[in-house]
Amino acid sequence: MTPGAAPLLDVRDLSKHFYRLSALTGVSVTVEPGELLGLIGPNGSGKTTLFNCVTGVLQPSLGRVAFKGEDITGLTPDHVYRRGVSRTFQLIQLFSEMTVLENLLMAAQERRGTMLRRLFRRAESEERERALRLLDFLKLTHVTNNLASDLSYGQQKLLDFGMALMPEPEIVLLDEPMAGLNPTIIRSLVEHIRELNARGYTFVVIEHNMEVVMSLCRRIVVLSQGEKIAEGAPSEIHANARVMDAYFGG
Amino acid sequence: MRRWLALAAGVGICALAPLVLEQYKLYILSLTLVYLILAIGLNLTLGYAGQISLCHAAFMSFGSYAVAVLAPYGVPFEIGLIVGVTLAFGWGLVLGFPALKVKHHYLAMVTLAFNIIAFLVIRNWESLTGGSYGISNIARPAWGRLSFQSDRAYYFYILGWTAVVVASAYWILTSRWGRAFRAIRENEMRAAVVGVSLRNYKLMAFAIGAAYAGVGGALFAPLVAYIDPGAFTLDRSIQFLMMVVMGGLGRFEGPFIGAAVVTILPEALRGSEGLYLIIYSLAVILMMLFMPKGLVGIWDGAVGWLGGGKEVPSTS
Numbered sequence: 001m002t003p004g005a006a007p008l009l010d011v012r013d014l015s016k017h018f019y020r021l022s023a024l025t026g027v028s029v030t031v032e033p034g035e036l037l038g039l040i041g042p043n044g045s046g047k048t049t050l051f052n053c054v055t056g057v058l059q060p061s062l063g064r065v066a067f068k069g070e071d072i073t074g075l076t077p078d079h080v081y082r083r084g085v086s087r088t089f090q091l092i093q094l095f096s097e098m099t100v101l102e103n104l105l106m107a108a109q110e111r112r113g114t115m116l117r118r119l120f121r122r123a124e125s126e127e128r129e130r131a132l133r134l135l136d137f138l139k140l141t142h143v144t145n146n147l148a149s150d151l152s153y154g155q156q157k158l159l160d161f162g163m164a165l166m167p168e169p170e171i172v173l174l175d176e177p178m179a180g181l182n183p184t185i186i187r188s189l190v191e192h193i194r195e196l197n198a199r200g201y202t203f204v205v206i207e208h209n210m211e212v213v214m215s216l217c218r219r220i221v222v223l224s225q226g227e228k229i230a231e232g233a234p235s236e237i238h239a240n241a242r243v244m245d246a247y248f249g250g
Numbered sequence: 251m252r253r254w255l256a257l258a259a260g261v262g263i264c265a266l267a268p269l270v271l272e273q274y275k276l277y278i279l280s281l282t283l284v285y286l287i288l289a290i291g292l293n294l295t296l297g298y299a300g301q302i303s304l305c306h307a308a309f310m311s312f313g314s315y316a317v318a319v320l321a322p323y324g325v326p327f328e329i330g331l332i333v334g335v336t337l338a339f340g341w342g343l344v345l346g347f348p349a350l351k352v353k354h355h356y357l358a359m360v361t362l363a364f365n366i367i368a369f370l371v372i373r374n375w376e377s378l379t380g381g382s383y384g385i386s387n388i389a390r391p392a393w394g395r396l397s398f399q400s401d402r403a404y405y406f407y408i409l410g411w412t413a414v415v416v417a418s419a420y421w422i423l424t425s426r427w428g429r430a431f432r433a434i435r436e437n438e439m440r441a442a443v444v445g446v447s448l449r450n451y452k453l454m455a456f457a458i459g460a461a462y463a464g465v466g467g468a469l470f471a472p473l474v475a476y477i478d479p480g481a482f483t484l485d486r487s488i489q490f491l492m493m494v495v496m497g498g499l500g501r502f503e504g505p506f507i508g509a510a511v512v513t514i515l516p517e518a519l520r521g522s523e524g525l526y527l528i529i530y531s532l533a534v535i536l537m538m539l540f541m542p543k544g545l546v547g548i549w550d551g552a553v554g555w556l557g558g559g560k561e562v563p564s565t566s
Contacts, residue, residue: 095437167445
């Protein structure tokens with residue numbers, strides 16, 4: 001973290017209304033380059049909506065999103081992606097009729113270059129090699145040529161994670177990457193995230209597993225009912241009465 | 251490897267067929283090739299990119315009428331073909347725009363309406379298209395002294411274009427574009443999140459599919475030698491849809507099987523008098539029930555049985 005430098009991702013006063021329901025109200029979050037930020041909150045607090053508004057899947061009702069100092073509010077998802085923002089999904093979204101390898105290649109091919117070049121440039125060995133290295137890293141090598149739909153839940157979750165890394169993004173938004181995984185895979189995934197973070201990847205992680213969030217992240221943002229109610233180091237969040245209230249009622 | 255063997259066998263059969271086939275059967279085979287070109291186009295739009303189009307016959311009409319209208323002015327067939335394909339490609343782009351806004355049956359309605367409008371325009375623009383009288387005596391191509399006037403020569407001419415279409419479609423569908431098309435079909439939102447420009451790719455899927463329809467249309471006109479608006483109705487579009495669905499949506503082999511079955515089966519059943527429509531319809535219903543992935547399923551089964559090993563069916 002270099003203090004004073006512009007944040008990598010800067011979300012300002014973001015609001016999202018679905019008809020008269022307010023999913024996000026004036027949320028501001030900044031992410032510094034190289035950071036590993038935790039985003040927590042009870043179900044329905046607006047965490048995924050925030051990801052959707054940042055990545056262009058949803059258009060925010062108010063507020064703005066800046067990435068590397070440039071306004072990306074209202075861009076379509078493909079444009080946000082090409083600037084270096086990638087994400088995973090809480091409910092897994094894979095191309096189920098493609099193989100594992102094809103899913104990874106698909107996640108990388110639109111990152112750079114023009115559309116015409118994508119038609120005429122046939123060679124793909126560099127991307128293929130990167131995909132195979134990633135599969136090795138995720139211990140998925142044995143299913144490289146299986147259809148994505150044939151994978152177990154845990155493997156699909158890992159593939160989704162791999163797809164987010166394929167384009168060599170500048171920031172990765174992880175939406176509950178650990179949900180439904182067994183403790184062994186969780187441990188290895190936590191290791192993976194730490195290792196990648198040490199290599200310079202920036203992460204924002206939505207996670208319900210408090211143990212994981214508290215140990216993984218140096219800074220945590222807490223949402224409740226669409227509003228930011230707390231922000232700080234894990235120990236501060238742990239001691240915050242409003243956070244405990246939001247989770248356990250009161 | 252097996253695909254190359256199948257290709258070699260197909261080319262061999264197509265090259266030798268004119269030696270043994272009588273005139274009418276050769277005509278049916280020529281027609282099958284023309285429909286194959288059209289079905290390949292629709293398979294790209296619908297089977298790969300997942301965008302339903304019920305106006306494939308309208309795109310086809312651009313090719314047919316470009317050739318038929320220009321031929322009397324001494325314009326070479328190939329120039330007419332290029333004009334027709336360009337028109338079809340352009341209108342394909344135009345029809346791609348609604349696909350950015352609406353999906354599934356709404357898109358079906360939009361394209362269906364376009365086919366009806368195209369039909370009405372053809373029928374009423376008498377000065378250009380001859381209205382419901384149509385255009386007759388459409389000349390077949392000739393290169394100097396080499397004329398493709400005879401049925402057999404024109405068959406080989408069509409075969410040449412078929413090779414160009416098959417090769418180019420294969421080249422496009424195995425490129426990154428083909429993968430992006432499939433990504434859109436499978437999960438639009440996910441595709442957009444990995445950077446697929448839904449606008450650009452959907453427009454291209456429509457326009458390329460339409461361009462192939464233009465090629466097919468251009469070859470169709472001199473084959474039948476007479477065209478009228480009745481050849482480009484919604485029924486015809488639905489017939490192409492049936493070829494693609496029967497053959498196997500989104501499978502490269504699909505249109506080959508679909509075009510052959512939909513063109514040849516009614517001819518083969520012609521002897522059964524009025525029964526043929528019943529048998530034909532029943533065959534379609536049974537197939538949809540037991541082979542939802544199309545006739546290509548039988549092909550996969552045979553390949554698996556011959557090869558003995560389970561192979562992930564390649565969709566490209």
